[in-house]
Amino acid sequence: MSSRFTGIGVSQGVAAAPAVVVAPAIGVEVGEPKTTDFDAASAQVHQALSDVAAGLTARAAQAPADAKAVLEAGAMMASDPGLASGIDNLLQAGKGVTNAVHDAVEEYAAMFESLGGYMAERVTDLRDVRDRVISRLRGVPEPGVPQLTQPSILIARDLAPAETAMLSADTCVGIVTSEGGPTSHTAILAAQLGIPAVVQVGELRVANGAEVAIDGGAGLVILDPTKEEVDALKLRQQRRQSALSDSDAPGATKDGVPIALLANIGTVADAESAAAKAVEGVGLFRTEFLFLDRESAPTLKEQTATYTKVLEAFGPRRVIVRTLDAGADKPLKFADLGPEENPALGKRGLRLSMIRQDLLDTQLEALAAAYKATGADLRVMAPMIANKPEADWFAERARAAGLPKVGVMIEIPAAALRAEQVLANLDFASLGTNDLQQYTMATDRMEGALARLLNYWEPAVLDVIAAACSGAKAAGKPIGVCGESGGDPGLALVLVGLGVSSLSMAPAKVQAVRTVLAAHTMEDCVKLAAIARKQETWEEARQAVLDAADPVLKDVL
Numbered sequence: 001m002s003s004r005f006t007g008i009g010v011s012q013g014v015a016a017a018p019a020v021v022v023a024p025a026i027g028v029e030v031g032e033p034k035t036t037d038f039d040a041a042s043a044q045v046h047q048a049l050s051d052v053a054a055g056l057t058a059r060a061a062q063a064p065a066d067a068k069a070v071l072e073a074g075a076m077m078a079s080d081p082g083l084a085s086g087i088d089n090l091l092q093a094g095k096g097v098t099n100a101v102h103d104a105v106e107e108y109a110a111m112f113e114s115l116g117g118y119m120a121e122r123v124t125d126l127r128d129v130r131d132r133v134i135s136r137l138r139g140v141p142e143p144g145v146p147q148l149t150q151p152s153i154l155i156a157r158d159l160a161p162a163e164t165a166m167l168s169a170d171t172c173v174g175i176v177t178s179e180g181g182p183t184s185h186t187a188i189l190a191a192q193l194g195i196p197a198v199v200q201v202g203e204l205r206v207a208n209g210a211e212v213a214i215d216g217g218a219g220l221v222i223l224d225p226t227k228e229e230v231d232a233l234k235l236r237q238q239r240r241q242s243a244l245s246d247s248d249a250p251g252a253t254k255d256g257v258p259i260a261l262l263a264n265i266g267t268v269a270d271a272e273s274a275a276a277k278a279v280e281g282v283g284l285f286r287t288e289f290l291f292l293d294r295e296s297a298p299t300l301k302e303q304t305a306t307y308t309k310v311l312e313a314f315g316p317r318r319v320i321v322r323t324l325d326a327g328a329d330k331p332l333k334f335a336d337l338g339p340e341e342n343p344a345l346g347k348r349g350l351r352l353s354m355i356r357q358d359l360l361d362t363q364l365e366a367l368a369a370a371y372k373a374t375g376a377d378l379r380v381m382a383p384m385i386a387n388k389p390e391a392d393w394f395a396e397r398a399r400a401a402g403l404p405k406v407g408v409m410i411e412i413p414a415a416a417l418r419a420e421q422v423l424a425n426l427d428f429a430s431l432g433t434n435d436l437q438q439y440t441m442a443t444d445r446m447e448g449a450l451a452r453l454l455n456y457w458e459p460a461v462l463d464v465i466a467a468a469c470s471g472a473k474a475a476g477k478p479i480g481v482c483g484e485s486g487g488d489p490g491l492a493l494v495l496v497g498l499g500v501s502s503l504s505m506a507p508a509k510v511q512a513v514r515t516v517l518a519a520h521t522m523e524d525c526v527k528l529a530a531i532a533r534k535q536e537t538w539e540e541a542r543q544a545v546l547d548a549a550d551p552v553l554k555d556v557l
């Protein structure tokens, strides 16, 4: 018999396929017996090490360049004779197999950490190898996303950005997570890749290979679906498709107020595929996504080549590039400033750029060179601005590098509340509603267990957005949205009613937003914004807008 679960739909589309369960890392065996037969124990560990090395090498062979380097480094660590002999020494001393692996790796990790720099950065990879070997010794699947060989639906607690970035829509046809919220990186990357996804489903008991069906628009997950249920999902998808307008005209309300519909991108491949779609340009190029797996800072030449390709793909259309937003949820090995008590409130985004000015300046120089080479409509913005001095600092530096249009992201409530002053010396602003949400609600967006506080319909967040929009209006500067809320068709109407003039989102979400905008006048949007802000909870805000809007809104979800 089938069973149905609901979560939050974050990337539309339906799918039915066998489940692949992403195993969490497990620890050493508690109360493990001591090793009495050294030869047998050593052979068992050596076999696990070589299986892990072989598995990582096989995955490296099929991985994109950046991920390949990480996987190959892992394979090398698993084959390192020094590590194997360290484990043997502990087995000789009587330690059980999983404890010997754990302790030998920790000795190595301490040594790497004391060496600092490049070696210290390898510790995460080393511990990944440890977890894989221990899983093999305990007879359970290796942790992390396994290599997918056929169309599958991934079932996970949550996914790390680097894991999600490696997925392909050909083999990963759906994602279900028990935690995570609509602004989690799982949600962002799934939408970017056009993979239907449902998050915050709660605990699911699914065996590898069990049949699963999902509806990423409605937030529905069905385990062991019947044929009728799968057919019903397909029918819903067809209905949705036919409700979507086939216009590729620039975004506008019913009464003709232009609202630019832009794409969020993270790689050159994203740029090329988004450029082929009916979007008016790029509203957010997350440049740090280019470098998630990088061991060392990208060079000026490399960055210039990459940015030039992206600008060329969009011709005369605008491209808004965000300078490196490293730290907290987007750690970059080459920009790591060491552990922090509270990374989301720490040295991240522009704060990190102010410390590592070398990284920012190289990036600005590369962007200026790409601008010169293409004459594109390039606009540059900085992430995580808190106040006017920071905005001015960035604007001065970007203009000195030769960049023509400079803006900032408004994603810290302080900057939203003082938007008029913050924008005084800038050309534009873009609301990063994902971070604005986490900082308004004092809830870490990585904290899946608190995802109920991280819904972008939250009325308090709408109030902060409204303050930012009136500040931008008073300053006479355009303000757009590039957080996930811009791609939610109902919320897009509310944001337009609050005063934003552009919406940037995963390209797969554009057509639904274009459709609902064309069905509502600006006056309708202003009314819907007021209705949403009057409510007490995010659920009520969402429902009230669904009830008051044109019925096409329900059809495109």
Ligand code: PEP
Pocket (backbone or CB within 6 Å): 188, 284, 286, 325, 411, 431, 432, 433, 434, 435, 436, 482, 483, 484
């Ligand atoms: C945001 O915070 O809304 C945003 C667009 O940036 P990111 O999700 O990359 O932090």
Ligand code: MG
Pocket (backbone or CB within 6 Å): 383, 411, 432, 434, 435
């Ligand atoms: Mg952000």
